[in-house]
Amino acid sequence: MTTLLQFKKVSKQYGSSTVALSDVNFSVNEGELVSIIGPSGAGKSTLLRCINRLIDATSGEIIFDGMDVLSIGRRNLKKLRTKIGMIFQNYNLVERLSVFENVLHGRLGYKTALVGALGFYHEEEKARALEILKSLGLEEQIYKRCDQLSGGQKQRVGIARALVQEPRVLLADEPIASLDPSSSKVIMDHLKNICETFGITVLVNLHQLDVALNYSDRIIGISSGRVVFDGMPSALTHDAIRQIYGSDPDGLNLNVERPKEVAQKR
C-alpha cells in the first residue's frame, strides 16, 4: 500500500488566538475511505481545506502524492488542485446554471484563464461528464437548472463535478449534513463505490458516528485541533468516543450499533 497523503506536525492558527489545528500527524493510503469525526469547531473543515490549500496551514508539512503542498508555487498549486476533488455540505453549485454546466466546471482547473472564462470544453470532456452523470442516476436532470433539484440530487451533481476532475482523492466536508437519511445513504453508497471501483481515496468529514462506523476503512477523531483517535472502526471504543466528543457516548444519543460487515472486515 502506498501512502498518498501525509500530515506532519501540521498546525493552523486563525488570527492571534484561535488554534484550529495543533500538531496534527496522520497519513492516508491510496484507495482508503477515511472518516474524520469530531465535535463542532474541532477543526475538521480546516483540516480538509489545508490539503488543497483553500486554507494555508501555519506550520508543518503536508505531503500529497510526493508533493510538498505548503511550498509549491502557483502553477503547481493549480495542478495539485486538479488532482483533488471536493464536495461540500451546501453543495456549492452555481444554482442558476444547468446541471451539465456545473459538472463541466470540474474541468476548469485544466484550462487557461481565457478558455475557462469562455467555457470551452472538449467533446471528450462532455462525453465523460455525461457518462458520470448517468452513473450517478442523473441522466434526466442534465439540462435542468440546479435550483430545481432536491438536496440529494444537488449533492450528486457535486460528486459528478468532482469526478470529472479525474482526481486522486475526494475531500467531502459533511456531505450528508443537510440531507434526509435515505438521500444520505445514496450519497454515502456512491462515495464508497467511487472508492472501491475507481480506487479514488476518500476523506470525509462526518457528524454521524454510525455512518462513519458503517462506511469507513479508518476513522480519525479530532478534538480541539488534535488527533485523539486514529484507527479502524472496530477499535473505536466508548473510551475513545468519550475522548473525541468530550462526553459519554450514551448521553450523546448516538446510534452506535456495530454492523456485522464492519466487524468482519480485515
Place this chain on the structure above:
Amino acid sequence: MKQHFLMKKRLSFLGFLLVLVGIACAAMTMTQFSIANSFSSIPKAMIWGCSNFYPTADSFTNFPDIMLKLQETLLISIASASVAAIFAFVFALLGSQVTKINNTLAAFSRFIANVFRNIDVSIWALVLLFSFGQSSLTGYFALFVASFGFLTRAFMETIDEVGSGAIEALRATGAHRFSIIFQAVLPMSMSQLISWVLFMIETNIRAATLVGILTGSGIGFIFDLYYKRMDYHSASLVVLAIVVSILVIEQISNYVRRAML
C-alpha cells in the same frame, strides 16, 4: 414576562416617535419655517400653476427642439450608467469579500467607491465645470462619476450576497480567477447587476435635468432657458416630456426585470 417584553418594545417605539417629533419642531423653530404659512401657500401655487404652467398650442412649435434635447439627455444617461457599470464591476470584484485579490486592493477600491458615492452628482457637475466648461461632456462625466460610485457599492454588496460557496468550489478545482468570475460570479449575480444598472439609468434621467441646468446641456438646459425667458408654457412642456420619458423607461426596465427572472 412576554407581555412585559412586548410592552417594552412598544414603549421604545413611542419614545423614538417622540424624539422624531421633537427634532422636527426644533428644526422648524430654528429655520423659522411655519407649517401654517406653507400650507396656506399651496392653493396660491396651485392657482398660479393652473393659469400659467401648461403647454399651449404655441409652445408646441418648440416641441422638435425639446425632443432633440430629450434624446441627448436619454443617451447621456444610458451611456454614463452602462460605461460606469463596466468600471464598477471591476472595482466591485476587487472590493468584495468573496472575490478580492488582497486586502490592500479591497480597501482601496472600497475607499474610491465611497468617495465617489458620497459626493452628490450636482457637486460633481460643478467641479467638472471648471475642467470641461459648459458642455454635454461635463454632464456625461458628472453622471458617470456618480453612477460609478453608486454602482460599485451596489455591485459589491450583490457579489457579497450571492455568496462564496460556488466560488470556493471552483477555487478547489484549480480554476483560474477569470474562469471563476465568468463561470460562477457573473451567472449568479447577472440579473441583480442588470437590475441595478436599470435603476441607475432611471436615476440618471432624473438627475440629468438638474445636471443639465448646471452644465448647460440636455433637457435641463432647455428648461432653464424657457423658464428664464418666462415662457412657462414651453417649460411645462419640457416637464411633461421628462415625466413621460421617465414613466416609459420605468415600464421598459420593469419589463426587462420580469423577463430576466
